[in-house]
Amino acid sequence: MGNLVGYGEAPAISYYDVTVEKMIESLNAKKGVIERYALIDMNRFWHFLHHLLPGQNFLIAALDIAAWDLFAKLRRKPIYELLGLKWENIPITDYTLGMGTIDEMVNKMAAQPWPIYKIKVGCADDIDILRALRQNTDAPFRVDANEGWTFDEAKKLLPELEKLNVRLVEQPLKREETEAMKELKQLSNLPLFADESCRTEDDVKKCAEGFDGINIKLTKCGGITPAVRMIQEARTLGLKVMIGSMNESTIGSAAIANLMPLIDEVDADGPLLLKEDVAGGLKYDNGIISLSGGSGLGIQFWGEKREKIKA
Numbered sequence: 001m002g003n004l005v006g007y008g009e010a011p012a013i014s015y016y017d018v019t020v021e022k023m024i025e026s027l028n029a030k031k032g033v034i035e036r037y038a039l040i041d042m043n044r045f046w047h048f049l050h051h052l053l054p055g056q057n058f059l060i061a062a063l064d065i066a067a068w069d070l071f072a073k074l075r076r077k078p079i080y081e082l083l084g085l086k087w088e089n090i091p092i093t094d095y096t097l098g099m100g101t102i103d104e105m106v107n108k109m110a111a112q113p114w115p116i117y118k119i120k121v122g123c124a125d126d127i128d129i130l131r132a133l134r135q136n137t138d139a140p141f142r143v144d145a146n147e148g149w150t151f152d153e154a155k156k157l158l159p160e161l162e163k164l165n166v167r168l169v170e171q172p173l174k175r176e177e178t179e180a181m182k183e184l185k186q187l188s189n190l191p192l193f194a195d196e197s198c199r200t201e202d203d204v205k206k207c208a209e210g211f212d213g214i215n216i217k218l219t220k221c222g223g224i225t226p227a228v229r230m231i232q233e234a235r236t237l238g239l240k241v242m243i244g245s246m247n248e249s250t251i252g253s254a255a256i257a258n259l260m261p262l263i264d265e266v267d268a269d270g271p272l273l274l275k276e277d278v279a280g281g282l283k284y285d286n287g288i289i290s291l292s293g294g295s296g297l298g299i300q301f302w303g304e305k306r307e308k309i310k311a
Contacts, residue, residue, distance in 0.1 A: 011246045096117075096269055118141075216241065243256050249278050250299055
């Protein structure tokens with residue numbers, strides 16, 4: 001639109017059967033219709049995409065984010081200001097330690113001192129990893145169980161995690177185990193957050209009885225527009241809200257960052273985990289994310305990948 005361009009991002013995720021090739025194919029098939037749409041109302045544009053590309057939330061998210069970037073640039077405001085937000089009460093992001101051996105994970109943590117870590121676990125035996133990590137830092141942990149525990153395992157593990165200064169647990173049980181989650185919530189002193197159980201707007205209300213909070217992923221729900229609605233609904237249900245990342249670069253992470261004044265927790269460390277990035281504009285300082293001050297997403301697109309060199 002004129003000299004202005006909006007940028008969006010949708011990562012390829014194999015376990016959701018989302019590939020770059022499939023998204024490009026769908027986008028090219030509908031490109032002409034999308035380009036002719038008059039961008040005057042973001043909610044209406046999202047509903048237009050929702051019907052044009054049914055079931056393709058990752059692609060819809062990329063287009064929705066790009067539209068918000070452009071929409072805000074036209075008004076010379078960052079997205080969060082366009083949403084009526086002030087840059088205050090900003091949560092700090094965690095740093096994710098992917099699954100590995102104890103030595104590998106301890107080394108990762110030593111290489112990246114951080115005020116709070118997200119620890120991905122895959123089975124109940126991973127408690128030994130958490131104990132080893134705790135011997136090397138006083139920083140709080142968040143644990144993402146990735147649906148990996150049974151009810152009995154979770155019941156035994158939660159008190160042990162509490163002793164290890166774990167602040168919250170994501171998705172301890174499988175998505176389908178709704179009744180078990182309700183019981184587990186009553187037993188747990190730690191906040192339990194839905195991840196796989198909360199993919200889209202339709203899931204928010206379903207999570208209210210079994211979880212203390214929800215983790216929204218922009219790519220899963222379809223972008224900034226539905227995420228804002230999900231946050232609003234979560235608040236009416238007394239749920240806490242986290243926004244998490246998949247494997248987004250600075251582009252997708254900036255979309256998350258613009259929503260931080262609305263939420264309690266954030267997991268937006270994607271750019272820190274990449275060897276290469278395509279944009280700049282986010283500053284990370286000991287868990288605190290700052291925007292560039294520019295309009296839209298507040299990013300500067302480089303047009304080519306740039307390798308991130310870590311000291």
